[in-house]
Amino acid sequence: MSAGHLAIVGLGPGPHDLMTFEAEAALRRATDLVGYGPYVDRLSLAPGQIRHGSDNRVEIDRARHALDLALGGARVAVVSGGDPGVFAMAAAVFEAIEQGDPRWRDLDIEVHPGISAMLAVAARLGAPLGHDFAVISLSDNLKPWAAIAKRLTAAAEGDFVMAFYNPASKARPYLIHDVFELLRGLKAPDTIVAFARAVSRPDEKIELTNLAEADPSIADMSTLILVGSSETRRIARGDGGYWVYSPRSYGIAR
Amino acid sequence: MSAGHLAIVGLGPGPHDLMTFEAEAALRRATDLVGYGPYVDRLSLAPGQIRHGSDNRVEIDRARHALDLALGGARVAVVSGGDPGVFAMAAAVFEAIEQGDPRWRDLDIEVHPGISAMLAVAARLGAPLGHDFAVISLSDNLKPWAAIAKRLTAAAEGDFVMAFYNPASKARPYLIHDVFELLRGLKAPDTIVAFARAVSRPDEKIELTNLAEADPSIADMSTLILVGSSETRRIARGDGGYWVYSPRSYGIAR
Numbered sequence: 001m002s003a004g005h006l007a008i009v010g011l012g013p014g015p016h017d018l019m020t021f022e023a024e025a026a027l028r029r030a031t032d033l034v035g036y037g038p039y040v041d042r043l044s045l046a047p048g049q050i051r052h053g054s055d056n057r058v059e060i061d062r063a064r065h066a067l068d069l070a071l072g073g074a075r076v077a078v079v080s081g082g083d084p085g086v087f088a089m090a091a092a093v094f095e096a097i098e099q100g101d102p103r104w105r106d107l108d109i110e111v112h113p114g115i116s117a118m119l120a121v122a123a124r125l126g127a128p129l130g131h132d133f134a135v136i137s138l139s140d141n142l143k144p145w146a147a148i149a150k151r152l153t154a155a156a157e158g159d160f161v162m163a164f165y166n167p168a169s170k171a172r173p174y175l176i177h178d179v180f181e182l183l184r185g186l187k188a189p190d191t192i193v194a195f196a197r198a199v200s201r202p203d204e205k206i207e208l209t210n211l212a213e214a215d216p217s218i219a220d221m222s223t224l225i226l227v228g229s230s231e232t233r234r235i236a237r238g239d240g241g242y243w244v245y246s247p248r249s250y251g252i253a254r
Numbered sequence: 255m256s257a258g259h260l261a262i263v264g265l266g267p268g269p270h271d272l273m274t275f276e277a278e279a280a281l282r283r284a285t286d287l288v289g290y291g292p293y294v295d296r297l298s299l300a301p302g303q304i305r306h307g308s309d310n311r312v313e314i315d316r317a318r319h320a321l322d323l324a325l326g327g328a329r330v331a332v333v334s335g336g337d338p339g340v341f342a343m344a345a346a347v348f349e350a351i352e353q354g355d356p357r358w359r360d361l362d363i364e365v366h367p368g369i370s371a372m373l374a375v376a377a378r379l380g381a382p383l384g385h386d387f388a389v390i391s392l393s394d395n396l397k398p399w400a401a402i403a404k405r406l407t408a409a410a411e412g413d414f415v416m417a418f419y420n421p422a423s424k425a426r427p428y429l430i431h432d433v434f435e436l437l438r439g440l441k442a443p444d445t446i447v448a449f450a451r452a453v454s455r456p457d458e459k460i461e462l463t464n465l466a467e468a469d470p471s472i473a474d475m476s477t478l479i480l481v482g483s484s485e486t487r488r489i490a491r492g493d494g495g496y497w498v499y500s501p502r503s504y505g506i507a508r
Contacts, residue, residue, distance in 0.1 A: 012274070015276075016275065017274065017275045017276040017279070018274050018275075018276055018367070019274060019275065020266070020271065020272050020273060020274055020275075020369060021270065021271045021272075021273065021274075021275070021278075022269075022271035022272055024275075025271070059502075083373050083377075084377075084381075085373060085376040085377055085381045085382075085383050085384060086373070086376075086383055086384075087384070087385075087502070088384075090376075090377075090380065090381035090384060090499070091381040091384025091385070091499050091500060091501060091502045092502065093381075094380050094381050094384075094489060094497050094499035095499070095501055095502065097489055097497070098487070098489045098499075105489065105490065105491050105492045106491075106492030106493075107492075109497075111376075111377035111378070111380070111381070112377065113272070113369045113373040113374055113376070113377040114369075114373075115274060115367045115368075115369070116373065119337050119339060119340070119367040119368075119370065120367055122337075122339040122340075122344075122365075122367070123337075123338075123339055123344075123365035123366065123367040124365070126344065126348050126365070127338075127339045127344035127345040127347075127348050127365070128339075129339050129340055129389075130339060130340075130341070130342075130344060130345025130348075131341075131345070131391070132388070132389060132390045132391060132405050133388070133389050134386070134387070134388045134389075134409070134412070134414060135383075135386060135387050135388075135389070136386045137385070137386060137502075142502050142503040142504065143503060143504035147504050150411075150412060150413070151386050151412045151413075151414065153412070154408045154409065154411045154412025154413075154414070155388070155408065155412060155414075157404075157408045157411070158388070158404060158405045158407070158408025158409060158412075159404070159405075160388060160405065160408070160409075233352070235348060235351055235352045235359065236359065237359050237360075238359045238360030238361075239360075243348050243351070243363075245344070245345050245348035245349070245352075246345060247345060247349055248313075248341070248345045248346065248349065248391075248396050249396040249397060250396065250397035250401045
């Protein structure tokens with residue numbers, strides 16, 4: 001093992017309270033903090049810690065930079081919003097390792113999980129992920145539309161609850177409309193749909209609707225979209241709002 | 255709103271370090287802690303807090319008990335291993351509310367997310383959930399085999415990475431063998447498979463294998479099973495072990 005150390009750390013959806021104790025400890029131990037600017041900027045640094053914020057959205061470049069710092073003997077923390085393993089920095093780091101400097105394979109590497117957006121959104125709504133679900137990134141610079149359509153069709157055929165990450169694409173703004181057009185051909189019009197933006201942050205906004213009435217143009221890159229299974233339902237609360245949940249049993253009369 | 259309060263709190267996979275700050279604060283504020291015995295027993299209580307441990311595995315009974323305590327004015331925390339929204343207590347609570355005392359709908363209810371087993375396991379392995387994945391409970395007392403088989407088939411057709419919860423059934427010990435027999439007809443023999451038992455706890459054990467060689471009889475109720483997509487791969491580490499990850503791109507030449 002080399003002297004260098006790399007921790008890939010999940011910050012959770014935003015507020016410090018939704019980070020784990022382990023993630024915070026990993027940040028405290030680091031000599032160097034690497035990440036996308038807005039994530040690195042929200043960290044309060046200890047004396048001597050070095051911030052390597054980047055406005056570069058190319059994750060693999062950040063991963064390589066972090067691996068090189070670790071190889072040089074630094075104790076590096078790569079920070080990631082949500083959980084680093086779900087459409088975030090962890091896969092970029094391992095992709096870099098597979099393709100890159102063979103000495104990177106000798107580094108001491110740890111991944112510290114975090115609360116992924118789907119879990120924070122589900123907690124706010126009730127328990128929409130209480131039964132089988134499929135998690136899909138709609139980022140089409142990383143896969144062609146045919147691959148996205150295949151996954152959506154399979155998820156609908158399996159009647160999974162669905163969670164969509166990265167729903168807005170600057171390169172292809174109509175993609176999210178294509179997604180909903182496809183789903184409308186496969187699922188019932190009254191299927192529950194939620195657009196959850198910036199959950200747990202001050203600008204949190206949740207829109208609860210159904211597949212027939214959903215307007216996907218409200219989704220931006222901070223939005224997670226949930227689409228229910230045939231059994232996902234809502235319960236009226238005393239305060240006029242609703243809870244959304246997916247029953248634990250399936251295809252068994254309740 | 256009634257005076258009562260109910261928090262549904264995710265404890266994460268086991269060690270205190272993998273809990274969030276928010277979850278710990280919710281536990282500290284509670285007057286009454288309700289949960290399955292082993293989960294409640296591992297909490298250190300403040301003076302005056304009341305423990306309602308139960309060896310009853312029927313989650314809906316615990317949910318009703320907690321709702322009644324809250325209706326009586328208590329500040330109740332229902333504890334759940336992992337994330338309460340993923341095959342755990344949150345869906346049971348909302349199921350109880352939908353079917354039960356209408357006054358339960360007026361309670362102030364909050365769900366505090368936690369690190370679900372799939373995230374802890376993925377972090378230990380590398381980044382196997384770095385691309386689209388499907389999450390399936392194999393608990394067949396809550397759904398018939400036909401429903402499980404439909405979901406598995408759809409997940410295989412969509413080439414999702416799969417995470418299986420609750421793989422061992424006392425009532426039907428051959429179920430997990432049926433699952434693997436079905437998957438062997440649908441996916442390549444060299445598909446990566448991991449059996450991850452008690453991850454992050456002292457008795458953690460991970461077995462990394464492939465679909466052809468996997469022996470599903472090693473799975474118990476503390477085991478989470480991961481099955482890769484066609485693109486999930488492993489990287490040899492300098493120490494003789496392997497990292498497992500799913501590349502972020504799909505169907506695009508790397």
